[in-house]
Each structure stands twice: as structure tokens, then as C-alpha cells.
Amino acid sequence: MPADTKADNKAAAKPAPKARAPKPQVVTANALLEGDVVYLAGDRSWTRHLSDAQIFDEPLAAEAALAEAAKRHAEVVGCYLAEVKHGPRGAEPTHFREDFRRRGPSNYAHGKQAAASNAA
Amino acid sequence: MYVYDDFDAAFLAERNRQFREQVARRIDGSLTEDEFKPLRLMNGLYLQLHAYMLRVAIPYGTLNPDQMRKLAEIADRWDEGYGHFTTRQNIQYNWPKLPDVPDMLDALAEVGLHAIQTSGNTIRNVTSDHFAGAAADELTDPRPYAELIRQWSTDHPEFQFLPRKFKVAVTGSEIDRAVTRAHDIGLRTVSRDGETGFEVIVGGGLGRTPMIGKVLRDFLPVTDLLPYLEAVVGTYNLLGRRDNKYKARIKITVHENGIDTFRDLTEARFAEIAPQFDAAATEAQLARIKAMFAAPAFREASDLSYQAAHSADPVFRAWADTNLHAHKADGHAIVTISLKKHGETPGDATSEQMRVIADLAETYGYGEIRISHEQNVILPHVHRADLPALHKALKAVGLATANVGLVSDIIACPGMDYCALATARSIPVAQEIATRFDALKLEHDIGPLKIKISGCINACGHHHVGHIGILGLDRAGVENYQITLGGDGTEDASLGERTGPGFAYDQIVPAIERILRAYLEIRESREETFLDAYRRVGLAPFKDALYEAERDAA
Numbered sequence: 001m002p003a004d005t006k007a008d009n010k011a012a013a014k015p016a017p018k019a020r021a022p023k024p025q026v027v028t029a030n031a032l033l034e035g036d037v038v039y040l041a042g043d044r045s046w047t048r049h050l051s052d053a054q055i056f057d058e059p060l061a062a063e064a065a066l067a068e069a070a071k072r073h074a075e076v077v078g079c080y081l082a083e084v085k086h087g088p089r090g091a092e093p094t095h096f097r098e099d100f101r102r103r104g105p106s107n108y109a110h111g112k113q114a115a116a117s118n119a120a
Numbered sequence: 121m122y123v124y125d126d127f128d129a130a131f132l133a134e135r136n137r138q139f140r141e142q143v144a145r146r147i148d149g150s151l152t153e154d155e156f157k158p159l160r161l162m163n164g165l166y167l168q169l170h171a172y173m174l175r176v177a178i179p180y181g182t183l184n185p186d187q188m189r190k191l192a193e194i195a196d197r198w199d200e201g202y203g204h205f206t207t208r209q210n211i212q213y214n215w216p217k218l219p220d221v222p223d224m225l226d227a228l229a230e231v232g233l234h235a236i237q238t239s240g241n242t243i244r245n246v247t248s249d250h251f252a253g254a255a256a257d258e259l260t261d262p263r264p265y266a267e268l269i270r271q272w273s274t275d276h277p278e279f280q281f282l283p284r285k286f287k288v289a290v291t292g293s294e295i296d297r298a299v300t301r302a303h304d305i306g307l308r309t310v311s312r313d314g315e316t317g318f319e320v321i322v323g324g325g326l327g328r329t330p331m332i333g334k335v336l337r338d339f340l341p342v343t344d345l346l347p348y349l350e351a352v353v354g355t356y357n358l359l360g361r362r363d364n365k366y367k368a369r370i371k372i373t374v375h376e377n378g379i380d381t382f383r384d385l386t387e388a389r390f391a392e393i394a395p396q397f398d399a400a401a402t403e404a405q406l407a408r409i410k411a412m413f414a415a416p417a418f419r420e421a422s423d424l425s426y427q428a429a430h431s432a433d434p435v436f437r438a439w440a441d442t443n444l445h446a447h448k449a450d451g452h453a454i455v456t457i458s459l460k461k462h463g464e465t466p467g468d469a470t471s472e473q474m475r476v477i478a479d480l481a482e483t484y485g486y487g488e489i490r491i492s493h494e495q496n497v498i499l500p501h502v503h504r505a506d507l508p509a510l511h512k513a514l515k516a517v518g519l520a521t522a523n524v525g526l527v528s529d530i531i532a533c534p535g536m537d538y539c540a541l542a543t544a545r546s547i548p549v550a551q552e553i554a555t556r557f558d559a560l561k562l563e564h565d566i567g568p569l570k571i572k573i574s575g576c577i578n579a580c581g582h583h584h585v586g587h588i589g590i591l592g593l594d595r596a597g598v599e600n601y602q603i604t605l606g607g608d609g610t611e612d613a614s615l616g617e618r619t620g621p622g623f624a625y626d627q628i629v630p631a632i633e634r635i636l637r638a639y640l641e642i643r644e645s646r647e648e649t650f651l652d653a654y655r656r657v658g659l660a661p662f663k664d665a666l667y668e669a670e671r672d673a674a
Contacts, residue, residue: 030167030171032146032147032218033147033217033218033219034171034217034218035167035168035170035171035172035216035217035218036170036171037169037170073149073152073153074147074148074149077153077167078153078167094597095597096536096597096598096599097536097594100169100170100536100537101169101170104170105170105214105537105538105547106537106545106547106548107465107537107547107548107551108200108465110170110200110214110215111170111171111215112170
């Protein structure tokens, strides 16, 4: 049996992968000048607060927003889509990395935590 | 220490001028990030999780008080009032803003410091023994050679685009405090028939594929140092893989081709290029550098005040017994200032602490300061008579922690709290281990122990060579910590052995406690260190202690 046919048979024998429900996402990046974490808001501005980010429930809409945002290279660096969940006050992180990006380091109240306490 | 000449100063000024314009072009939008990124990395500027990070080289860990004060000033003017000393004798600023970086670099240049080649696929900051020029066990001061290598490697046109980063460490002592066997090139000074030379070790490294370096040449005459290094790096530059980032370091090149093939190619290249090097000029330059590293005129004095404090003051005694190392000059000691106060971030120093260290180095330490890869600060030359006053001054600014070489003297990478590559946190784990063992009052009883923590597989926290190594990973969206035991970064270098399944964030400190309580049971006497005991009994008893609770629960 030729190798490629064998591979095809093997693939066919596998159960079809379960369709995963699309996860809500936000567009995030770091600001060019300050370097801090920003999120794309509904009005196309960049916000420092995850809770103010626009949530994309549809993957295609998220990809389109990412492609558009990535062109704004004079404002931000390293755009990507981060998975979130809907919370009572907007987007909330689902992974601890995004939780740190949202908050700042855990050893000092620097970064976003300092900004939050100054504003309060 | 080395003092910049006009050539060095002009080179640095020109480089900073270029980078200032590159930053301006990035900000006005004429450079994209893809275009700018290689330029900023060549100048030590990273973009991390929450902010930019500027990594400043401290060549072979040597600083003078003016440089330390400048580091403090930069922390105050453009950062959050502190700096982070790293596991490669660098200092990192965690909060710079892009438009400020050119000014920070100009400020550094005022005292002969820079951030060149602290990133990118180039020859990085040359590291060395932090007790260089002071240790009683030293054969020869490695720093003049490290400086010669720094000059040769800085902006070396052939080596700006290597397959991957390249790290060189140099030691001048039989006791290896520079981890030479875990570097791309490790150089150990050796003596043969009265002539000083180097044992050249190649292909060591940690990261995702940890390897202990192999001896490439057992004796390299000093005059051949630069052509031989050029031959090694040139051979790697051609032979090293560029198809796969994870197989691009020289350790993989040596491993895949074999040390004998790599040696043959290196020797052939060496024979080819050695005649192009002017050995006499190198010797003259080395002599010039050596003169700048001449030891200070050590003073003679009675150390009665030291004796008195040592017998009268238990706090001073604990510090002196833990944080001092034997000095080559009569009456003197090497002082390690711990940046590991229990509960604090390993390697961090505030601007105030930096200024106090600078002042104390001037008052008591002949104006010399060193930074160790273990993330502490060293005053290499202090007369014993001055130790009580020094200790008192350190205590006033939280720098007199008596824990050097003990449980809480942990080296830890920045981890997920700062680093964009990290898969888990390191710093809080270090903080909690230190706090826990301080509360238990066990660390002096446990004795010499090196715990090293990395927050990802890249191993900046050197976990593979920790007596206890901790590696933080992301397991299905949750932080998980693997433990290795029995690693050693010294002249008897060995890689730690994994104990088994990892531990959750809230279980890692209890797990470390179980290991150390098992050690206290197992050891034959107080003199048998953790590493000695591990080497005697092996992994099994520690594994039993570590997973005992889980087995009982099952």
C-alpha cells in the first residue's frame, strides 16, 4: 500500500474533531510609547481597561478587527486576539497570563495597579 | 577597573546617536515594528508583558561607585525607583517609556555603561567570577581577559547575526563561581609549566536542552585567545543551524556534529586566521588592561573591633559567618550584600540602596563593587576592622540579611510577573519559600543550599543547576511547578534530576519543605550538605517524602 493511501486511511479512521464553540475574544496589544497593555474598544480607540474592551463573539469578526488593528503600527505593538469571558462589568480574562497583563506584576503595585490606585 | 579611552567613548556616543534617530523614526511612523525590533534588541530594549524593559550590561559584574549612583539616578528619573540585577550580571529596568530610552542610554554613557549586545543573536555580556581579583582561592584575575573579549566581541562585524545568542564566561579560580560549564564558551585559567593559559569549554547551556560543556582545548596560550575564540565562533556561525531556533545554540551544533569534528574544524580555522592576528598588539593591549585592574593598596590594621563585635553581637556574627568569603589579602574579607531579604524580590535594589552601596564601597571598599549572577552585590575588598560599621550601615537600609548561600538566597528569573516569554510566576514562589523558612527558623540549620527558579523552559533562573531546581510551566491554563534535585553549577557541574509530576502554585512551597525536612532526617551530620546527602542517597528517599502525601491520599 502506498504511504499516502495509508495515511489517508488512518485519518479517515479518526473520529471527526468535535466542533468547539467559538470563544469570545478581544484585540489586545502594547502601546508603542508607554509599552503598557491596551485593548481595542468599541469606538476603535485603545483602552487601558480590559472591562472596556470590545468583545468579539464571532471569530471572523475578531480576525477582521485584528487585521485592521495590526495596521495601526504607529500606535501599538504586537496585536493579538486574547480569549475572554463575558462578565458583569465587561470582558474578563480566562487565562492567568491575561489576568497579569490586565493587573500588573504580583510583587509590587506597579503598572496598571498603580494607575488604578492613583485614579481612586 | 577598565577606563574608557577616546575610541570607546566616541563609539558609544555614535551608537547612541544612531539609536536616538531610530527611536524617532519609529515614533513618527517611518519605521514599522518589524523594522525597528532588531534595532532596539541590538540596544538591549525589549518589550515585555507590561512595559518596555532595558537591559544594561555590567561587564563581568564590575561597577564603580559613580556607575552605581548613575544606575540609581536612572531608576529615579525614568523608572519606578528600583532596578533588577539579573542572573547574567546585568541590570534591568522594568518600566521605561520608549521616548525616554535614548536619554537613559546617554546617561549610562556618561559613566561608560551601555546596553549594547545585551540581546539579539550576538556575543552577549561576558560574565565572570564575582569574587574576581579578591578571592583567596584565585589563580589569576579573569577580568582583564573578559575585558579583552568584550572589546573584541563588541560590534564584531562577523558576529552580529549568529544562528543564536552566544554567552561567554571566564573564571580564574579552581572554584567555579561563573558556571563556565553551562555557557556557550567557558574559559578557565590554568597554569602549565608556569605559563598561564585557558581550558576552553564549549557547548554548555541550560534552556530547553540542558547540556554540560565539553573540553575543546585543555590548554590555550593567552596570546592565542582572540584568534581561537574567533575560530570557535566562526565555526559555529557556519555550522550552526538556522532552520530551527530551538536547535540553533552551539550546544546542539557540538552535540549533532560531535566534539571531535567541531574541534577539527575549529583548529583548521584557527590555523588559517591566527597569522592575521597581531599577537604583540594583543599582548600590549592586555598589559594596558591589566594595569587598570591592579589591586588597591590594601591597608594594614588591627581587626580587634571585628573580633569584639563577632563575640558580642549575635546578629553581626550570623551575618559575618554567612556573608563573608576568604580574601587574598591579610585582614580583609569579601562581603556579599544580600539582595534576598526575606519576602523581597530576588535581585531588586531600590535607588536608595544603590546609593548607600556606592557610598559604602567608597568608605570601606576601595571603591569597588561587583554584581553576582546569583543576584547579589559584592564589596570585594573590605578590611575586617570596618565590618561592624559596614554591617550597621547596611542594616539601616535592609541590606544586612544573613542568608548568602542558604535556602532564601534564591535566584529567580522575572517570570510571569514581567516576562513576555514566561509560562508561570517565579518571584512570588521565591518570596514565599524565603518567608516560610525564615518563619520556621530552619535555614541556618539546613545550611548551604542553592534553590533556583525559572518561570519557563528557557531557564534564565538556572534551575537545572540548582541543588533544588523549580521550573514553572503552564499546564492546561494553570501554573504548575516541576522540581529537579541534585543540580550543580560549580566545577563539578551536573544537571538536576526531575522528581516526577509537578505541583500547583499553592503546593510548591509545602513540597520544598517536605524535601528539606527529609534532608534533615537523612543527613549523617550537620557537615553533610544537602547536595552531599543527595549524592550519597540519590533521588529515591526525597521522592518518597515528596509524593508521600499524594500516595497516602490515593
